[in-house]
Amino acid sequence: MTNAGTPAKSRPATDAAMVAQSAAVLTVLPRRRRQWAQSALVFVAAAVLALILSAAMLPWAFSRYEPNAMDLMATLQAPSLEHLFGTDALGRDILCRSIYGAQISIFVAACAVFLAGAVGTALGILAAYFRGATDAIIMRLADVQFSLPAVILAMFLVGAIGASILNLIIVLTLANWARFARVIRSEALSLRTRDFVLLAELAGASPLRVMVRHIAPNILSSLIVLATLDVGVIVILEATLSFLGLGIRPPDPSLGTLIADGRGYLATAWWISVLPGLVLMSLILACNTLGDYLRDRLSPTLAMKW
């Protein structure tokens, strides 16, 4: 997975020096430094994610304000000890709204990733197991999803069924299941020809039993990796939709709507947009970093050399 690179640091004067440098390349030193940098990054990412998750789960422990409580005596206040993230035009505490916003964003993303993963895996295994017409139908459905950029597909669907939290989860699921289905299908296809699956069939196991007990468990690690990497993508997608007014509707805060709310105040009160946006970025950053790490550890076949 990680092999020592050949950093051509400087131009060696002689061939002998060149050969010596090539040999030096194989020492463990750069590798150790890389591992240190990676584990530091993963540690920071885990800490950030833990902080955001605990704030989202226990908002009252992190903020003594209410997300929609207005305080017209304290409007558009800059960040201070009283209001760490400042207040908006209605005197609402931005930190508190960011925490509740993160709560909704995480809830929606978690539901959507879970559903997309479940639907995608089930359809992927079905397609690989039965092949033929089942496979053709499922994969053509996946092609429909792949024929549009996810944001546009999601916008189109929200436009058709309307914006609400439940609809948002449905739309995000519909815009993301095919990625799972494709990868899982190709893995299940190769598992299907393995001896233990053939033997299970010979022993008289029903198709359902083969799929659930013999194929599904062997796909789990890829599924975990795909799902973790998908969280960041879905959080971005949800924030984009909410930012465009097609996701979570005001007054409910979501990180996307908070950024949209502050756009009119960039000149006078930058914190309304920028601070919730930084929370959103840290959330995505943490998810992506942990996803990359899990992929490298659990599923080398999916890993891109990093």
Add this chain to the structure above:
Amino acid sequence: MLPPEATAADRELLRRSMGLDQPLVVQYLRFLGDLAVGDFGLSYRFNQPAMSVVLERVGHTLVLTFTALGIAVLIGVPIGVMSAVYRDSWIDLTGKLFAIVGQSAPPFFFGVLMIAFFSVHLGWLPTGGTGGLQYLIMPAIALGWYSAAGTMRLTRASMSEVLEAEYIKMAKIKGLPQRVIIYKHALRNACLPVITFTALQLGVLLGGAVSVEAVFAWPGLGFLILKSIEDLDYTIVQAAVTLIALSFTAINLLVDLLYAWIDPRIRYD
């Protein structure tokens, strides 16, 4: 679509003029029939054929998307190459940081940040709209940044792999200058997946353009779709989405063909 004080006769007239008095099946078949000849119906807001309204806007989106793609390649590839060549040095760490942050910043938020800094704080660039080059800079960077990060990661991964190949070691032992090794021997062999990725990014950028266009009031397709969803102008939404799906599919097909053309080892039988 009608004001609340519209009479029953007005409503009936509108229903009939839009064909809503027909059964659903008839409506759908008629829609499909019109679709086959490229007729998406009238936009009630513009009172023009929906497709012609959409086609008027395509140019803006194409300019934005291709500029963003150019930025992604011009930033992503050099940084990726440098990161791979000076692996584990501070250059590499900076490059990685750039990629990780880039892939975590939603384009719309990056756009808001740039407006806050360059337009509001420094007053250098207009906050939105269209016109000269100064209107294009921020939207294109906001959109291209995310893809630049991906391009950088892939270039780095692909370059690292190629740099470990025997023929690169051979070139080094022959004493070729580093510049020649990197750009002539390594990059040429490493660029195949990058080209594929870049072409596929065109579709991603097309999607990302929606939010960026909304941030910068850039009068392209995405902005049009958004406004049309708000105004319930569904013919426009259908026409635009169909157009995007068609171009997206065409791009994917072209990438596959391009791939086989660049790398003769790949043949589709």
